[in-house]
Amino acid sequence: MRLLIVEDEKRLAISLARGLTAEGFAVDVVHDGLEGLHRASEGAYDLVVLDIMLPGMNGYRVCAALRAAGHEVPILMLTAKDGEYDEAEGLDTGADDYLTKPFSYVVLVARVRALLRRRSGSASPVVTVGALRMDTSARRVHLGEAEIVLTTKEFAVLEQLALRAGQVVSKAQILEHVWDFAYDGDPNIVEVYVSALRRKLGAAAIRTVRGAGYRLEAL
Numbered sequence: 001m002r003l004l005i006v007e008d009e010k011r012l013a014i015s016l017a018r019g020l021t022a023e024g025f026a027v028d029v030v031h032d033g034l035e036g037l038h039r040a041s042e043g044a045y046d047l048v049v050l051d052i053m054l055p056g057m058n059g060y061r062v063c064a065a066l067r068a069a070g071h072e073v074p075i076l077m078l079t080a081k082d083g084e085y086d087e088a089e090g091l092d093t094g095a096d097d098y099l100t101k102p103f104s105y106v107v108l109v110a111r112v113r114a115l116l117r118r119r120s121g122s123a124s125p126v127v128t129v130g131a132l133r134m135d136t137s138a139r140r141v142h143l144g145e146a147e148i149v150l151t152t153k154e155f156a157v158l159e160q161l162a163l164r165a166g167q168v169v170s171k172a173q174i175l176e177h178v179w180d181f182a183y184d185g186d187p188n189i190v191e192v193y194v195s196a197l198r199r200k201l202g203a204a205a206i207r208t209v210r211g212a213g214y215r216l217e218a219l
Helices: 010-022 033-041 059-068 084-092 105-120 152-163 171-178 189-201
Strands: 002-006 026-030 047-051 075-079 097-100 126-129 132-135 140-143 146-148 206-209 213-216
Touching (some): 002 033, 033 047, 075 105, 097 105, 152 189, 171 189, 171 213
Parallel strands (some): 047 075, 075 097
16 A cells, blocks of 8 residues: 655654555655645545644645545544644544554554555455455465465555455556555566465466456455
8 A cells, every 4th residue: 555644754754654664555755735735636645644733734734625626545644732622623624533643653553554444445454355365454364274474565466456356456556556656666576576476376366467457366
């Protein structure tokens, strides 16, 4: 999944980006509200982590502008403010959740995953496709009774396919959600990870749809 962090505290933003990248997310970071609004308006993100006190345009206005333009991306607001009125204002402008600084990183990751599950229409962190079971919270994969050990990027690629099981997922869609905005390497990197997944799950698990992309098959 691809996340956007809009946070002007650069040390915090970099720390969050590193942690969320290690969790398997593709993460972009900007440090002011206007740039955050511009990036989020592109519609390429699965979730936005949005600070309230930002230069250029505050988080309330960014959130309200996104909602007014019809963008439904989940928004998790961060603020150094504390109080029920601040939280109410954030939620009233269209935020989906709210965390007050200082917060637990573990709690933030849990909130992010919960919002992403809600967006995908699944209340459970477990995605099942035939004999394949992916626990997106514990980051574990089982094929039947056997556990399949995947790297972070392998898991992220498989997650994109599993969330759209039975549908064709293009190489561009996988790149967009698994690698960050700054990636300018060979787009064939997707084929490398699909080949690795086939070796671990079986060649029939992922079908290539020529000229269109890949489809995860129920095993």
